[in-house]
Amino acid sequence: MSSPTQAQSVTDILRQRILVGDIAPGTHLYEIPLAQELQVSRTPIRAALNTLAKDGLLEYRPNRGYAVRHFVAKDLSDVYEVRAVLEALACRIVASKGLEPKAEAVLRGCLDSGDRILAKGRLDPADLTPYRQMNAEFHETILEAADNPWITEMVKRTYHIPFVSDRAILWEDFAIQQRTHDDHHRIFAALLNREAWRAESIMREHIYFAGQVFRNFFERMP
Amino acid sequence: MSSPTQAQSVTDILRQRILVGDIAPGTHLYEIPLAQELQVSRTPIRAALNTLAKDGLLEYRPNRGYAVRHFVAKDLSDVYEVRAVLEALACRIVASKGLEPKAEAVLRGCLDSGDRILAKGRLDPADLTPYRQMNAEFHETILEAADNPWITEMVKRTYHIPFVSDRAILWEDFAIQQRTHDDHHRIFAALLNREAWRAESIMREHIYFAGQVFRNFFERMP
DNA sequence: AACACAGATGTTGTATACATATCTCCAAGA
DNA sequence: TCTTGGAGATATGTATACAACATCTGTGTT
Numbered sequence: 001m002s003s004p005t006q007a008q009s010v011t012d013i014l015r016q017r018i019l020v021g022d023i024a025p026g027t028h029l030y031e032i033p034l035a036q037e038l039q040v041s042r043t044p045i046r047a048a049l050n051t052l053a054k055d056g057l058l059e060y061r062p063n064r065g066y067a068v069r070h071f072v073a074k075d076l077s078d079v080y081e082v083r084a085v086l087e088a089l090a091c092r093i094v095a096s097k098g099l100e101p102k103a104e105a106v107l108r109g110c111l112d113s114g115d116r117i118l119a120k121g122r123l124d125p126a127d128l129t130p131y132r133q134m135n136a137e138f139h140e141t142i143l144e145a146a147d148n149p150w151i152t153e154m155v156k157r158t159y160h161i162p163f164v165s166d167r168a169i170l171w172e173d174f175a176i177q178q179r180t181h182d183d184h185h186r187i188f189a190a191l192l193n194r195e196a197w198r199a200e201s202i203m204r205e206h207i208y209f210a211g212q213v214f215r216n217f218f219e220r221m222p
Numbered sequence: 223m224s225s226p227t228q229a230q231s232v233t234d235i236l237r238q239r240i241l242v243g244d245i246a247p248g249t250h251l252y253e254i255p256l257a258q259e260l261q262v263s264r265t266p267i268r269a270a271l272n273t274l275a276k277d278g279l280l281e282y283r284p285n286r287g288y289a290v291r292h293f294v295a296k297d298l299s300d301v302y303e304v305r306a307v308l309e310a311l312a313c314r315i316v317a318s319k320g321l322e323p324k325a326e327a328v329l330r331g332c333l334d335s336g337d338r339i340l341a342k343g344r345l346d347p348a349d350l351t352p353y354r355q356m357n358a359e360f361h362e363t364i365l366e367a368a369d370n371p372w373i374t375e376m377v378k379r380t381y382h383i384p385f386v387s388d389r390a391i392l393w394e395d396f397a398i399q400q401r402t403h404d405d406h407h408r409i410f411a412a413l414l415n416r417e418a419w420r421a422e423s424i425m426r427e428h429i430y431f432a433g434q435v436f437r438n439f440f441e442r443m444p
Numbered sequence: 445a446a447c448a449c450a451g452a453t454g455t456t457g458t459a460t461a462c463a464t465a466t467c468t469c470c471a472a473g474a
Numbered sequence: 475t476c477t478t479g480g481a482g483a484t485a486t487g488t489a490t491a492c493a494a495c496a497t498c499t500g501t502g503t504t
Contacts, residue, residue, distance in 0.1 A: 004284040004465095005487065031456075041489040046456090050269060054276045056375070062226040063456060063495055078370045081315075085307045093303075148300045153278070154376055227457065252485070263459040268486090285465050285486060448503080457494070464487070474477080 006040050007047035013038065014048055018057050018068055019162055025070040029058065055160045071162055073219050080211025083158050087139065088204035090146035090155075095191050095199040103145045107188050110138040114181045121174070128171045138184055139166045142191070142203075163214045170217055180206065228262050229269035235260065236270055240279050240290055241384055247292040251280065277382045295441050298385055302433025305380050309361065310426035312368035312377075317413050317421040325367045329410050332360040336403045343396070350393045360406055361388045364413070364425075385436045392439055402428065 014034075017023045029049060031042045038045070053060040059069050099107070113134040117127045143152045159165040170176075183206040190199035236256075239245045251271060253264045260267070275282040281291050321329070335356040339349045365374045381387040393399075405428040412421035 007487080008284070030454095032454095035489095042456090043488050043490090047268075047272060047487095050272055051276070054273065062230070064497095065456060078372050081311065081370065082308070082372045082376065085311045086304070089303065089307045148303065150300050150304045150380070154304065154379075157376075158372070229457080254485080257459095264486090265458050265460090269457095286467095287486065446504085448501100450501085451499085453496105453498075455494105455496075457492105459492080460490085462487105462489075464485105466483105466485075468481100468483075470479105470481095472477105472479085474475105 005044070007044040007051075010034075010038055010040060010044050011048040011051050014052060015055070015057065015160065018052070019160070021162075023068055025068050027068045029066045029068065031065070055157060057160060073215050075161070076163060076215045076218055077211050079158050079161050079164050080207060080214070083155060083164065084204045084207040084211070086151050086155050087143065087207055088200045090143050090148070090151050091187060091191065091199035091203040092196045093146040093148065094142055095194050095196040098194055099191050100145060103141050104192070106141045107138060107191075110134045110141070111181075111185060111188060114184060118174075118178055118181055123171050123174050123177060125171065128169065131171070131177075132167045132169050135169060136166045142187075163218060168214065170213055176213065180210070227266070229266040229273075232256075232260055232262060232266050233270040233273050236274060237277070237279065237382065240274070241382070243384070245290055247290050249290045251288045251290065253287070277379060279382060293384060295437050297383070298437045298440055299433050301380050301383050301386050302429060302436070305377055305386065306426045306429040306433070308373050308377050309365065309429055310422045312365050312370070312373050313409060313413065313421035313425040314418045315368040315370065316364055317416050317418040320416055321413050322367060325363050326414070328363045329360060329413075332356045332363070333403075333407060333410060336406065340396075340400055340403055345393050345396050345399060347393065350391065353393070353399075354389045354391050357391060358388045364409075385440060390436070392435055398435065402432070 014023075014029075023029070031045050031049070035042045035045050049058060049060075049066045052058045053066055057069055058066040060066050094103075113130065117124075117131050117134075120127075143155060146152075159167075183202055187199055187202050187206065190196075190202060236245075236251075245251070253267050253271070257264045257267050271280060271282075271288045274280045275288055279291055280288040282288050316325075335352065339346075339353050339356075342349075365377060368374075381389075391399075405424055409421055409424050409428065412418075412424060
């Protein structure tokens, strides 16, 4: 078993399946079939379902069990709106108190990495994974630097929603990625210069816009 | 049994005890003694502990159980900072799209109620409960009006932290309450006039300041 | 034909026994 | 004296049996 407890393994497996779309929205999750399929008893299954419900991926009704939540376009913009103000808050805090040298170095690394990838002038599918990695590191470094566990925790919770993670990237439009990465440059500059309002504003728009892009994409889906 | 399931009853009981301070921070919660005391088996106890841990009231370590989280002054300001931007976001949204007549009526009622209580010129202990009720209704009405379940859910989650609920009020300094209630008037005016930035700014400061007040209070505690 | 109710069926909620991981403490060795 | 290893105790993790609740089905009544 990879995770310390089976309950956690089951949680990860089910979360993955739901996020990937392997289990369709609206599907009722029956405990006994899941237990048989995953070769565990109902106990860890129930713990996992409980966790996923609190993450917002499942809906729970007492005595009636759990069903996969149905997401619509509005959910996406709603969540991104929340993420936008939270990460913007983190930026304001970091800018106010200044960047630690260590965080500064990490952010510089992210900028360089993005610069190199985009220097090609086109979006190579092979670059998606490292770009995604870079993006996640950029955002998470700022969150950590804000040193407010509540912000971090709430933002991470939004990552559990389909299309909301900082690893969710639409690798299609070069112009958009270029602009997005330019945002990163400006956010970094603002943090370095301790321009709190500027860092806050850019980050808010940075994430809000991403939400709009995903909403558009989502609305054109099956 | 009042709640539909024992697990939920136990959750409510334990949450109350922790918030009231009946169970001291740092206390390790053993499943078997709790089960015996509450006259249930370990199963609903475990479900409750799981829930409270996800709410942030308990800390969980695999194979080592749950302990009541220890809150320090910084936690308070951190949480209030998050609550401030979230409720401010709700205000901005409501102001942008305008107040529904129903919500407008409720908010007017809150303002009247507060006016009447404060007209006495002093803080009567007997008025604390209705004032608290009024305050909760004011904030929750705005949250509902924003029609973004994610904001509501995350703000409600912060209420589970000691001293952070919209029902937590320091009923000591008349001048502070007067100013606070005046904030409510101005927030209402801004929502009515659809002044998004104004509603957002006042609400942000309104809650941020409350956080400072509680932090001061908290730091002078045993 | 429509409705109400009783029983059958299946799913979730709870209790409890067993498995496993962690902690305590003491003794043996360096 | 300090470290280390392991046996026993204790607490948590898991499996499973049973209880309670919800739903479905079929029958009888109006």
